[in-house]
Amino acid sequence: MRVFRSVKDLGNLDAALKEAFEIKADRFKYQELGRNKTALLIFFNNSLRTRLSTQKAAMNLGMNVIVLDVNQGAWKLETERGVVMDGDKSEHLLEAIPVMASYCDIIGVRSFATFESRENDYNEKILEQFIQYSGKPVFFMESATVHPLQSFADLITIEEYKECDRPKVVLTWAPHPKALPQAVPNSFAEWMNAANVDFVVTHPEGYELDPQFVGNARVEYDQMKAFEGADFIYAKNWSCPGVTCPEDYGKVLSKDMSWTVGKRQMAVTNNAHFMHCLPVRRNMIVTDDVIESPRSLVIPEAANREISATVVLKRMLEALK
Amino acid sequence: MRVFRSVKDLGNLDAALKEAFEIKADRFKYQELGRNKTALLIFFNNSLRTRLSTQKAAMNLGMNVIVLDVNQGAWKLETERGVVMDGDKSEHLLEAIPVMASYCDIIGVRSFATFESRENDYNEKILEQFIQYSGKPVFFMESATVHPLQSFADLITIEEYKECDRPKVVLTWAPHPKALPQAVPNSFAEWMNAANVDFVVTHPEGYELDPQFVGNARVEYDQMKAFEGADFIYAKNWSCPGVTCPEDYGKVLSKDMSWTVGKRQMAVTNNAHFMHCLPVRRNMIVTDDVIESPRSLVIPEAANREISATVVLKRMLEALK
Amino acid sequence: MRVFRSVKDLGNLDAALKEAFEIKADRFKYQELGRNKTALLIFFNNSLRTRLSTQKAAMNLGMNVIVLDVNQGAWKLETERGVVMDGDKSEHLLEAIPVMASYCDIIGVRSFATFESRENDYNEKILEQFIQYSGKPVFFMESATVHPLQSFADLITIEEYKECDRPKVVLTWAPHPKALPQAVPNSFAEWMNAANVDFVVTHPEGYELDPQFVGNARVEYDQMKAFEGADFIYAKNWSCPGVTCPEDYGKVLSKDMSWTVGKRQMAVTNNAHFMHCLPVRRNMIVTDDVIESPRSLVIPEAANREISATVVLKRMLEALK
Numbered sequence: 001m002r003v004f005r006s007v008k009d010l011g012n013l014d015a016a017l018k019e020a021f022e023i024k025a026d027r028f029k030y031q032e033l034g035r036n037k038t039a040l041l042i043f044f045n046n047s048l049r050t051r052l053s054t055q056k057a058a059m060n061l062g063m064n065v066i067v068l069d070v071n072q073g074a075w076k077l078e079t080e081r082g083v084v085m086d087g088d089k090s091e092h093l094l095e096a097i098p099v100m101a102s103y104c105d106i107i108g109v110r111s112f113a114t115f116e117s118r119e120n121d122y123n124e125k126i127l128e129q130f131i132q133y134s135g136k137p138v139f140f141m142e143s144a145t146v147h148p149l150q151s152f153a154d155l156i157t158i159e160e161y162k163e164c165d166r167p168k169v170v171l172t173w174a175p176h177p178k179a180l181p182q183a184v185p186n187s188f189a190e191w192m193n194a195a196n197v198d199f200v201v202t203h204p205e206g207y208e209l210d211p212q213f214v215g216n217a218r219v220e221y222d223q224m225k226a227f228e229g230a231d232f233i234y235a236k237n238w239s240c241p242g243v244t245c246p247e248d249y250g251k252v253l254s255k256d257m258s259w260t261v262g263k264r265q266m267a268v269t270n271n272a273h274f275m276h277c278l279p280v281r282r283n284m285i286v287t288d289d290v291i292e293s294p295r296s297l298v299i300p301e302a303a304n305r306e307i308s309a310t311v312v313l314k315r316m317l318e319a320l321k
Numbered sequence: 322m323r324v325f326r327s328v329k330d331l332g333n334l335d336a337a338l339k340e341a342f343e344i345k346a347d348r349f350k351y352q353e354l355g356r357n358k359t360a361l362l363i364f365f366n367n368s369l370r371t372r373l374s375t376q377k378a379a380m381n382l383g384m385n386v387i388v389l390d391v392n393q394g395a396w397k398l399e400t401e402r403g404v405v406m407d408g409d410k411s412e413h414l415l416e417a418i419p420v421m422a423s424y425c426d427i428i429g430v431r432s433f434a435t436f437e438s439r440e441n442d443y444n445e446k447i448l449e450q451f452i453q454y455s456g457k458p459v460f461f462m463e464s465a466t467v468h469p470l471q472s473f474a475d476l477i478t479i480e481e482y483k484e485c486d487r488p489k490v491v492l493t494w495a496p497h498p499k500a501l502p503q504a505v506p507n508s509f510a511e512w513m514n515a516a517n518v519d520f521v522v523t524h525p526e527g528y529e530l531d532p533q534f535v536g537n538a539r540v541e542y543d544q545m546k547a548f549e550g551a552d553f554i555y556a557k558n559w560s561c562p563g564v565t566c567p568e569d570y571g572k573v574l575s576k577d578m579s580w581t582v583g584k585r586q587m588a589v590t591n592n593a594h595f596m597h598c599l600p601v602r603r604n605m606i607v608t609d610d611v612i613e614s615p616r617s618l619v620i621p622e623a624a625n626r627e628i629s630a631t632v633v634l635k636r637m638l639e640a641l642k
Numbered sequence: 643m644r645v646f647r648s649v650k651d652l653g654n655l656d657a658a659l660k661e662a663f664e665i666k667a668d669r670f671k672y673q674e675l676g677r678n679k680t681a682l683l684i685f686f687n688n689s690l691r692t693r694l695s696t697q698k699a700a701m702n703l704g705m706n707v708i709v710l711d712v713n714q715g716a717w718k719l720e721t722e723r724g725v726v727m728d729g730d731k732s733e734h735l736l737e738a739i740p741v742m743a744s745y746c747d748i749i750g751v752r753s754f755a756t757f758e759s760r761e762n763d764y765n766e767k768i769l770e771q772f773i774q775y776s777g778k779p780v781f782f783m784e785s786a787t788v789h790p791l792q793s794f795a796d797l798i799t800i801e802e803y804k805e806c807d808r809p810k811v812v813l814t815w816a817p818h819p820k821a822l823p824q825a826v827p828n829s830f831a832e833w834m835n836a837a838n839v840d841f842v843v844t845h846p847e848g849y850e851l852d853p854q855f856v857g858n859a860r861v862e863y864d865q866m867k868a869f870e871g872a873d874f875i876y877a878k879n880w881s882c883p884g885v886t887c888p889e890d891y892g893k894v895l896s897k898d899m900s901w902t903v904g905k906r907q908m909a910v911t912n913n914a915h916f917m918h919c920l921p922v923r924r925n926m927i928v929t930d931d932v933i934e935s936p937r938s939l940v941i942p943e944a945a946n947r948e949i950s951a952t953v954v955l956k957r958m959l960e961a962l963k
Contacts, residue, residue, distance in 0.1 A: 031357075037701075038698060038701065040694070048389075048417070052421060052424040052425075053424050054385060055424075056359060056385075056424045056425070059359065064698075064701045068690075081930045082925070082930060083924065084924075084926060085923035085924050085925060086819045086923065087819075087935070090921050090923060091921035091922070091923075094623045094934070095920050097942075098941045099691060099941060102944060102945035102948070103695050103947075103948055104694075104696075175406075278416050278420060279417070280412070280413070281406035281407065281412075282399065282402075282404065282405075283403070283404060283406060284405060284407055288402045291416075292415070298416060299419045301418060302419075302420040303420075303424075306423070344937045349678050352678075368742070369710075369742070373710070373742060374745050376708050377706075377745045377746070381678075421825075498729075513911075528756065599737050600732050600733035601737060602727035603720065603723075603725065603726075603727050603734050604726040604734060605726060605727055609723045609724060613736070619737060620737070620741060623737075623741040624741075624744035626745075
């Protein structure tokens with residue numbers, strides 16, 4: 001595996017899940033694989049779960065890890081040719097990326113949506129540059145539009161806790177005070193479409209996800225209807241993806257608190273498990289009752305981030321050979 | 322050992338000291354103990370000695386180390402239930418702590434007194450939350466009220482340099498331009514009360530330490546009298562502990578420069594060793610002459626921070642089995 | 643090797659180069675050498691290449707690495723004796739340095755020129771204090787006046803790519819919008835003087851390098867003339883070294899864009915390789931065409947930073963035995 005950004009990069013999903021459970025049973029099993037290999041983790045944005053779980057995953061595999069925090073504001077890379085660089089950009093990406101790559105074997109990059117331009121965000125400008133110019137395997141540690149390590153961990157969690165062969169999984173929008181990227185819902189939709197689940201998305205009108213991720217998934221604007229008989233509720237806020245109105249991209253169109261996931265909605269589910277990628281704002285996204293209930297999976301789901309990252313790094317290490 | 326915050330957590334002190342000297346003689350002796358174990362060191366406050374010595378200690382034991390710097394100001398965790406989190410707090414401790422804990426085996430936390438409330442500081446709100454919600458062993462890397470890794474290193478140093486069975490040890494307040502926490506003097510008093518020493522505390526009136534730490538130690542308001550015949554002088558500034566006047570908690574009540582430890586005071590001691598936890602402001606806390614004299618132990622004392630941390634982590638690793 | 647700051651510290655250069663190529667062929671060959679040894683890398687200034695390549699080098703040798711970022715502005719160390727430390731300096735270097743040193747085996751320090759005083763910069767005040775007070779081997783990760791890890795990497799690169807026994811190497815000044823230190827050209831001049839090359843320096847008048855580094859190297863004020871028949875062009879901006887006019891130290895005396903290295907100048911060379919230490923401002927220092935040409939060595943040169951650092955750490959480890 002040379003790039004990890006999509007569910008497609010994993011190939012056969014059943015095999016990937018089997019590998020995940022093998023690693024979960026003995027997370028140090030492939031410790032020799034990473035000997036004398038170095039993972040460079042580049043954070044253009046803050047990180048808690050991803051930072052810790054990916055470091056842990058690399059160490060599980062016996063890798064060396066170098067963490068590099070880059071202030072997205074301060075590190076201004078020139079990206080065009082022909083520019084006289086007499087301003088505030090002190091380095092060109094055509095030098096910076098190959099140089100960073102020369103000191104490591106595998107690169108992870110976190111770089112959020114900036115909301116300055118839908119086109120730049122959805123073109124994944126920064127990650128694409130790393131893929132194109134680093135010459136090394138690159139995995140996405142949440143980019144402008146996707147968060148595949150999260151979705152893989154979510155899938156592992158659903159596989160662990162499902163009580164029927166083909167559970168009903170509902171992705172629901174929920175209110176939040178700030179404008180958040182679409183990376184988590186995009187990837188979750190993409191991964192659920194690929195998994196053996198009955199997948200439904202519910203959100204207020206105007207929050208339609210990008211077709212490249214949501215595909216033909218069933219969209220239901222009535223949250224209560226969507227929740228009926230659900231086995232897993234996956235809550236998440238996102239700002240307007242700008243699919244129908246590009247000028248609304250990144251805007252908060254609604255703070256409708258009736259979408260906050262509470263007992264009322266959970267009551268119509270099939271005693272569903274509750275999931276969220278964290279961090280979560282309680283009583284905006286979900287009530288205390290629901291997130292603290294025995295059916296809440298938010299902690300095991302976060303713990304599975306170590307497992308998804310270990311599988312991804314393992315596969316990248318194997319491809320280096 | 323599941324928690325390390327007090328001298329009591331070590332059990333028999335002689336055994337602990339013996340273990341410390343065994344490790345000092347061969348600090349890599351227990352290197353297999355930490356194999357595939359991860360220490361997460363969380364710093365809510367700046368650190369030099371603790372950061373370096375604890376990393377070194379963990380590596381002595383073959384552990385993996387993840388250091389996490391958390392801006393106490395920026396990382397606002399909600400701690401109450403029922404709050405609609407629509408403000409500046411983006412995560413609830415009930416999620417944040419178990420998640421961090423899920424990627425490691427042992428957690429160290431540094432979190433200073435904020436002086437906003439004596440009650441909050443002395444209740445050790447942050448550390449108690451880590452103990453309660455992490456499900457992992459937690460050690461204090463200086464908290465609001467204690468600094469046990471320092472006091473253990475101090476005890477090791479006194480044991481190494483003492484020239485009689487039961488030395489006289491004097492903890493003396495000294496002036497400082499800023500308001501400092503009581504963590505170091507609190508722990509030092511607690512540890513000296515438990516050790517085989519003749520312990521005296523001296524400070525201006527109003528600086529009485531909290532009874533839970535100072536216990537029945539002899540308090541002497543006349544610094545010169547306290548120093549008579551002393552074998553070890555341990556200098557430290559602290560702000561008002563608020564024992565007699567709670568409203569004075571955290572205040573600087575005195576900058577009396579006659580308390581600066583100099584030749585005059587050292588002359589009445591039994592050629593005492595000088596100790597301080599560092600960083601130290603020269604000619605406020607102690608004169609150049611005294612801190613540079615051959616009887617000064619400030620550097621070996623700091624070096625013993627590696628030893629105290631190695632013993633603590635070793636015991637926590639043993640308890641994991 | 644107890645200090646690494648100069649080409650002289652390496653001894654026989656042919657032997658050092660041979661060692662470099664041996665390590666480049668198998669960079670993990672000496673992995674047992676660093677077992678249970680800790681490198682402390684202290685950054686008073688930002689770093690990308692040095693940070694990554696030196697960490698990688700230490701890990702190549704099996705060392706533990708602790709990286710310490712120190713805000714040069716925030717970490718104010720008192721350096722004088724007799725001062726009452728009641729101001730903003732909270733620690734004296736006589737304590738801080740030995741303490742840091744006590745937790746490691748080898749220390750690397752990065753500390754740039756401040757341009758506040760030519761004397762302080764050229765006396766290498768901070769690095770000298772580490773050498774004098776740490777009691778540990780100290781290597782320069784770019785100081786106020788030298789950058790030996792870069793120059794060693796440059797020499798390795800020239801050795802790899804040279805097409806004749808004694809190539810002509812030209813160090814050329816080039817324009818830059820900001821005042822930059824002289825560390826890179828100082829060291830490059832020093833190292834080229836020691837190497838088996840025909841060395842020429844070219845720059846506008848007033849930019850004369852310090853004699854202790856440039857020695858008797860040929861200086862040519864006409865850039866085109868200097869470039870004639872060159873095998874390697876090493877471009878770099880530097881601010882006024884203040885050799886002829888001390889009051890001009892650190893000033894930008896020229897932004898003459900005719901010095902930007904482009905096709906015009908490269909045309910008179912012997913199909914020269916282009917070198918620069920990076921980061922580089924394109925179309926100020928060098929045109930896109932030249933830096934992207936097949937004769938550009940900027941990426942392999944940066945990659946060799948790992949090799950130069952590995953040799954230096956290897957030699958320091960050997961000297962510890």
